[in-house]
Amino acid sequence: MCGVSARVVVLVSGAGTNLQALLDACADPSYGATVVGVGADRDGIEGLARAERAGVPTFVHRVGHYASRAEWDKALTASVGSYEPDLVVLAGFMKLTGEAFLAAFGGQTVNTHPALSPSFPGMHGPREALEYGVKVTGCTLFVVDAGVDSGPIVAQASVLVAEDDTVDSLHERIKIVERAMLVDSVGRMAREGFTVSGRKVRFGS
Numbered sequence: 001m002c003g004v005s006a007r008v009v010v011l012v013s014g015a016g017t018n019l020q021a022l023l024d025a026c027a028d029p030s031y032g033a034t035v036v037g038v039g040a041d042r043d044g045i046e047g048l049a050r051a052e053r054a055g056v057p058t059f060v061h062r063v064g065h066y067a068s069r070a071e072w073d074k075a076l077t078a079s080v081g082s083y084e085p086d087l088v089v090l091a092g093f094m095k096l097t098g099e100a101f102l103a104a105f106g107g108q109t110v111n112t113h114p115a116l117s118p119s120f121p122g123m124h125g126p127r128e129a130l131e132y133g134v135k136v137t138g139c140t141l142f143v144v145d146a147g148v149d150s151g152p153i154v155a156q157a158s159v160l161v162a163e164d165d166t167v168d169s170l171h172e173r174i175k176i177v178e179r180a181m182l183v184d185s186v187g188r189m190a191r192e193g194f195t196v197s198g199r200k201v202r203f204g205s
């Protein structure tokens with residue numbers, strides 16, 4: 001990935017503020033990455049609108065439009081593959097990718113999660129951290145594997161939990177550090193390359 005701008009496909013399911021942070025970073029050629037396509041599992045979301053405003057092509061595959069989850073996964077894999085990505089970024093993508101996707105893009109797909117792995121995997125990281133009563137939580141960028149938020153960790157950033165936090169206030173503060181973590185790490189992966197050895201991820205080739 002070193003040298004020319006790395007081709008990045010981003011998958012989203014919602015507001016797309018992490019996508020926006022990447023789009024903004026990619027506007028600087030020295031960042032070393034370009035978002036070449038944005039995909040989603042649903043229509044009508046701000047994440048897709050952000051891509052369209054940036055002139056980035058989009059695609060949507062809804063699980064319900066396919067006979068099976070495996071068929072959906074194959075269609076998603078084909079669309080992502082049509083952009084010939086160096087790196088795939090799941091940025092608030094609320095679906096687990098399947099076998100076909102992992103076969104094609106395993107080792108070159110990262111996901112951002114709003115909790116400090118291995119704590120609180122799944123869809124409700126901020127809520128579960130708050131309910132558990134932790135004093136520190138945060139976010140994790142990891143290389144996607146077949147598990148739920150379980151892959152080798154690329155980066156983490158911490159956030160203090162405030163006594164009066166709600167799920168929303170905590171998640172919004174996590175998202176501030178999450179965007180910075182994502183932009184920093186994706187830029188480094190694009191410019192320096194990265195290696196995965198067991199559970200250890202290192203920048204550089």
Ligand code: GAR
Pocket residue numbers: 012013014015016017018019047091092093094112113114122123124125175178
């Ligand atoms: C982010 O906090 C991301 O970590 C989380 O959804 C949010 C998306 O925000 N993803 C998950 O919880 C996946 N398990 P965004 O749409 O504004 O980028």
